[in-house]
Amino acid sequence: MPNYSIYVNNFQLELVLTRGINYPEWSIEHDFEIISQVDTNDTQTIMVDIPIDSSCTSLILTNFGKTDQDTVIENGQIVRDQTLAINRVWANAVLLEQYLIKDQSQMMPDYNQSNLNYAKEHNIELDKVLYTDTLYYNGTWKFNFEQPFFKWYNRLLFEKLKIFNHWVTQSHLGIADEHQIKKLKVLLECLS
Amino acid sequence: MNNDKVLIVSIPTQDITRPPGILAILAGCCESINMDYSILDLNLYMYNQFSDDIVKGLTRDFLDNNFKSTQNENYYRKVCEHLVDQIKLCRPTYIAISVFTYASILAADVLLKHVQEVCPEIDFKIIIGGLGVNNRVSGITGSKIFGEYCLDTQLIDYCIYGEGDIAFVKLLQGEINYPGINQANSEQILDLDSIPTPSYKRINPRDYFYSNEPELLVTGSRGCVRDCTFCDVAQYWEKYVYKSGNIMADELFNIWKTTGVQKFDFSDSLINGSIKTFRQLNHRLIELKSQNPDFNPKYKGQFICRPRNQLKEKDYMEMAQAGAETLVTGIESFSNAVRDHMRKKFDNDSIDWHFEMCAKYGIKNVLLLLSGYVTETLTDHELQLQYLKKYQIYALSRTIYAININIGGLSITPGTPLIDMAGELGIISHDNAESSFDTNWTSLSNPGLNNKERLRRTTELVHIAYKLGYKVLHFNQKVTEAEQKYNNLLDAVDRPVFKLNSV
Numbered sequence: 001m002p003n004y005s006i007y008v009n010n011f012q013l014e015l016v017l018t019r020g021i022n023y024p025e026w027s028i029e030h031d032f033e034i035i036s037q038v039d040t041n042d043t044q045t046i047m048v049d050i051p052i053d054s055s056c057t058s059l060i061l062t063n064f065g066k067t068d069q070d071t072v073i074e075n076g077q078i079v080r081d082q083t084l085a086i087n088r089v090w091a092n093a094v095l096l097e098q099y100l101i102k103d104q105s106q107m108m109p110d111y112n113q114s115n116l117n118y119a120k121e122h123n124i125e126l127d128k129v130l131y132t133d134t135l136y137y138n139g140t141w142k143f144n145f146e147q148p149f150f151k152w153y154n155r156l157l158f159e160k161l162k163i164f165n166h167w168v169t170q171s172h173l174g175i176a177d178e179h180q181i182k183k184l185k186v187l188l189e190c191l192s
Numbered sequence: 193m194n195n196d197k198v199l200i201v202s203i204p205t206q207d208i209t210r211p212p213g214i215l216a217i218l219a220g221c222c223e224s225i226n227m228d229y230s231i232l233d234l235n236l237y238m239y240n241q242f243s244d245d246i247v248k249g250l251t252r253d254f255l256d257n258n259f260k261s262t263q264n265e266n267y268y269r270k271v272c273e274h275l276v277d278q279i280k281l282c283r284p285t286y287i288a289i290s291v292f293t294y295a296s297i298l299a300a301d302v303l304l305k306h307v308q309e310v311c312p313e314i315d316f317k318i319i320i321g322g323l324g325v326n327n328r329v330s331g332i333t334g335s336k337i338f339g340e341y342c343l344d345t346q347l348i349d350y351c352i353y354g355e356g357d358i359a360f361v362k363l364l365q366g367e368i369n370y371p372g373i374n375q376a377n378s379e380q381i382l383d384l385d386s387i388p389t390p391s392y393k394r395i396n397p398r399d400y401f402y403s404n405e406p407e408l409l410v411t412g413s414r415g416c417v418r419d420c421t422f423c424d425v426a427q428y429w430e431k432y433v434y435k436s437g438n439i440m441a442d443e444l445f446n447i448w449k450t451t452g453v454q455k456f457d458f459s460d461s462l463i464n465g466s467i468k469t470f471r472q473l474n475h476r477l478i479e480l481k482s483q484n485p486d487f488n489p490k491y492k493g494q495f496i497c498r499p500r501n502q503l504k505e506k507d508y509m510e511m512a513q514a515g516a517e518t519l520v521t522g523i524e525s526f527s528n529a530v531r532d533h534m535r536k537k538f539d540n541d542s543i544d545w546h547f548e549m550c551a552k553y554g555i556k557n558v559l560l561l562l563s564g565y566v567t568e569t570l571t572d573h574e575l576q577l578q579y580l581k582k583y584q585i586y587a588l589s590r591t592i593y594a595i596n597i598n599i600g601g602l603s604i605t606p607g608t609p610l611i612d613m614a615g616e617l618g619i620i621s622h623d624n625a626e627s628s629f630d631t632n633w634t635s636l637s638n639p640g641l642n643n644k645e646r647l648r649r650t651t652e653l654v655h656i657a658y659k660l661g662y663k664v665l666h667f668n669q670k671v672t673e674a675e676q677k678y679n680n681l682l683d684a685v686d687r688p689v690f691k692l693n694s695v
Contacts, residue, residue, distance in 0.1 A: 002548045006585050094589045095554040150588035154661055157590055176658060180671040187674055188655050191648035 003092040007054035008149035012090040013061075017044040020070025020082030024135070029060040042080060045087075059143040061086070063135045068114045085134040086141065091149055100156050102133045104144060109137035198222050198229040198364065199284035199316075201275060203299045204268075205254040206235045206292055208401045213409035213459055214290040214322065216390035221361045224388035230282050231394050234303075238271050239401065257298040257329045268299065272306035279311055286317050286364065291324030291338060300324065301332050304347040319363065321352035323428070326376075343374060354378030354428075355414075357387040384414065384435045389443060392451045407455035408447060412440045412473070416461040418496065419609060420522075421534050422562065425461050427607035432465050437472025444489055445480050455517075458493030463519075467502060474507075474514035481514075492518035495557075497538045500545040505552075512553035518593060519555060521546065524562040526579035527572035534565065535609075547586050556593035557586075558665070563653050564601020564646030566610065566617050566635045573649050577656050587662040594663040597653050599673045601646030604630045622684075643684075647677050 003010060012035075017023050019042040028050060036047040050059070063084045070082035086105070089096045107130040111119075115137070119126045135141055146152035200219060202212045215231050222229040239247055249264055259265040279287065287307075291300045300320065307318070325339035333341040339351035350368065352359045353376040362370035372378025381387060390410070397406035415429030435443075444456055464470040481487050491514075525531050528539050550557055563576060586592040604610050604619065613619075618636025622643070634642050651674050657664050664670065 002544065002551075004582055004585050006588060090552070091589075092585065093548065094551040094585065094591060096589075097554075150585050151661070154588040154590070176664070176667040180668045181658070183675060184651065184655055184658070184671045187671070187678055188648070188651050190678065191644065191651055 005054070005092060006148040006150040008056075008091040008145070008147070009052055009054045010092055011050040011052065011059060012093070013048045013050065013086055014088040015044075015046045015048060016085040016087045017046065018042055018081065018083045018085075019044075020066070020072055020080055022065065022070060022082065024063050024082050024084040025065035026084055027062050027064075029062070030056075054147060057145055057147060059145075061141045062139070063141065064110075064138045066112070066138050068112060081136065083134055083136055086143075087133075089143075091153070094150075096153070097157065098133065100153070100160065101143065103131065103160075104156070105131060105133050106142045106144070107132050107135055107137075107139055108142070109139040111137060194227065196227055196285040196364070197282060198227060198286045198288055199232060199278060199282055200229055201232045201287060201289045202235055202292070203289060203296050203303060204235045204238055204271070205251045205295050205299065208235065208239050210400050210402060210407045210409055210457065211236075211392075211395045211397055212290065212292065213390070213411065214292070215395055216392050216408070217357065217388075217411075218288055218290075218360060219394060220388040220391040221357065222364070223391050223393075225361055225364060227364055229394070230278070230284070232275065232278050234271050234275060234299075236399060237274050238268075241270065241274075242267060254299055255295050257294070258331060259298070265302070268302060269306060272303050273310075275303065276307060276310050279307070279314060279316070283314070284316050286319055288319045288321070288360070291320050291322040293322070293324050294327040294329065296322070296324045297327060297329050297332055297338050300338070300342075301347075304342065308347060317349040318347070319350040319352060319360070320348050321356045321360065325351055325353060339376075350374055352378075355381050357381060361388065380414075380429055380431060380433070382431065382433050384411075384433055385439050389446075392447055392453075395451075397451055397453050405455055406451075406453050407457050408451070408453050409459050410440075410444065410447070410456050411435075411459045412463060412469075412493075413460045413465055415465075417465040418462075418537065419535055420524075421609040421613065422565070422602060422605070424605050424607035434460075434466055434469050437469045437474075438476045440469075440473050441476035441480060444477065444491070445484075445487060448487055448489065454487070454489050456489060456491045458491060460493055462496050463491075463493035464495055464498070464503070467498070467507075471507065471510070474510045474516075477514035478510065489515040490517040491515050493520065495519035495521045496536075497521065497523065497542045497546045499538060499542045503546075503549075505549060508549035508553050508555065512555055516555050518558060519550070520558045520560065522560040522562075524560060525565060525568065525572065525576065527568070527575050530565050530568050530572050533567045534562075547583060547591060551586060551589065551591040556590060559592045559595045559662075561595060561597045561653065562602060563597060563650045564641060566602065566619065566641070567638055568641060568649075569638070570640070573652075576649075576653060580653070580657055580660055580662065584660045587657075587660055590663075592662065594665045595657050596665045597650055597657065597670070599647070599650050599654070599670050600631050600643070600677050601650050602631075604633055644681055647674065647681065650674070 023044055030050050030052055032048050032050045034046055035049050038045045066082050071078060072080040088098065089101050109130060111126055200215055202215055206212050215233065219229060219231060238250065246267055250268060253259050253264050289300060291297065320342060326337050328337050339353060342348040343351055350363055351374055352372055354372045355378065358381060359370050359372040359378060363373055392408065397408055400406065413432065413434035415432040416425045417432045419426055448454055477489060523543055524534060524536060526540060583592060619633055620636065621630050622632040632643050654664050654670060
């Protein structure tokens with residue numbers, strides 16, 4: 001039975017894990033259930049079901065256990081790296097636009113000592129927050145949202161919608177002018 | 193290649209977001225017999241030449257088939273002059289003009305007369321075709337259809353009635369007595385795999401007013417597997433015929449190779465009329481994608497809901513993989529009883545299933561609703577509103593990307609099964625209008641559903657849909673249309689009642 005609520009009370013994440021020496025370890029700050037796992041070569045695709053309370057406004061995933069050895073380097077080239085990607089996200093069984101997930105994602109990396117040393121040696125300031133859906137470092141990934149989720153999501157979709165010419169805006173996207181909205185209400189009153 | 197040359201012309205008023213499909217179809221016909229051709233889109237020229245306000249005014253005039261001002265007529269004459277310039281430049285043997293719908297008749301009439309006046313000395317033959325040649329506009333054509341009127345007044349040399357894919361080629365080859373040429377005696381083409389492949393070699397899709405990327409119109413089938421009571425498709429194509437899925441997929445692939453365009457809009461009445469062919473199309477597209485990583489097609493087309501045992505989850509998954517982006521889905525009503533009467537042949541469970549799967553696989557829908565159907569009761573209407581509320585999640589997530597509601601409700605169109613059912617349903621018309629669409633009707637079997645009530649229901653649907661976050665297509669125009677209809681209602685006094693004749 002589909003969930004028609006506009007408040008999100010269930011997420012499903014498709015996580016794609018790639019192996020360095022080991023696969024990433026991870027946890028989610030909610031009760032969750034792994035509903036499927038497929039292993040191919042050095043990749044695991046895991047589907048996770050996360051029921052949440054409809055007052056919840058964030059999803060937090062922690063990625064840990066990555067060591068320097070999980071970035072496998074041969075002849076100066078990275079040949080394999082441990083990563084965890086939040087590949088696809090469903091809210092109440094609706095697939096969300098991945099570019100919006102990425103935009104709304106905040107990753108607080110917990111850099112390894114070797115990363116910190118490298119940055120210091122090369123005078124690089126490491127980002128405290130990364131906006132990404134692919135985790136190359138240990139740390140915490142947070143997806144913040146508002147409730148009712150789908151109203152919030154709809155607002156984001158429209159902010160991001162790129163319109164290249166007004167003919168399309170007028171004819172295809174149902175853009176409503178304020179005076180036309182008022183006119184519609186008056187008409188409806190007259191007809192009722 | 194022989195020395196003949198065809199100038200293929202499309203005229204206002206048409207969609208401007210992509211090239212008219214007919215240009216590529218006729219180009220393909222020419223190429224199939226090695227005949228040279230040029231392409232001229234006067235509709236595009238008009239949009240490029242004039243300001244938005246002028247174009248809007250001209251478009252309104254074309255839709256009404258009447259110039260509201262001499263100034264507008266003069267603007268359009270400048271468009272006609274562009275054709276004359278092109279004629280002088282390319283010296284074609286044939287000029288093939290597409291009269292796409294009734295909304296092209298004024299444009300075609302003025303254009304043809306202008307060409308006759310301005311270049312009587314140039315030797316070329318004029319061919320017209322398209323659905324518009326079958327329309328009457330009394331102020332222009334009198335009691336005749338446009339094709340007949342043009343032939344009788346010698347504005348043209350040839351008119352192609354019905355499908356032109358073969359007749360046009362035959363005409364260019366000199367077979368002027370081929371069925372469909374100057375006589376409405378054509379037969380439906382039953383083998384779409386054998387007709388010339390449309391060619392986009394001389395059309396630049398990037399010249400058009402597309403949204404985020406250019407798109408092209410393609411055709412995989414003609415006709416429909418359904419016989420919906422309100423629809424006249426069966427009048428034009430008695431049988432449902434289709435290209436094989438593999439051929440269609442290869443056509444998309446070749447268009448991409450030629451133009452770089454990856455976005456395709458199917459003109460079909462239904463892209464999934466034949467489930468087997470639709471699956472074949474998706475399988476072949478997935479295969480082509482895997483062989484060509486840069487090939488990433490996205491398609492949209494009209495779609496019919498089917499029960500979950502006919503269209504399975506795997507089908508939706510493969511559609512998404514193949515590039516199904518937007519489905520234009522004719523739900524029409526959320527009342528099983530109304531939809532049964534329409535002969536749509538799917539139930540509300542199939543609708544739930546369809547949206548559930550589209551949401552899961554990220555496929556968007558344009559939802560078509562037809563309010564004020566002949567048998568629609570107030571309870572049925574309330575069900576429409578309830579379902580809009582139920583599917584709000586899909587509107588906000590844009591699984592239902594947009595919704596189309598026709599203001600004033602059902603129009604009863606000639607050639608539809610409803611005309612044959614008029615007696616049985618006690619449909620009476622309040623207009624003696626020559627307009628082919630009758631919106632001012634009442635059914636004696638459902639007398640509460642009069643013109644005013646239909647307007648109220650459709651206006652309420654638009655209002656509720658808007659409030660819930662649905663994007664109502666052409667919202668601003670629809671409100672203006674509702675206002676006009678309301679004013680017409682106020683103006684209406686006791687007018688005579690006419691009974692609709694069965695065809």
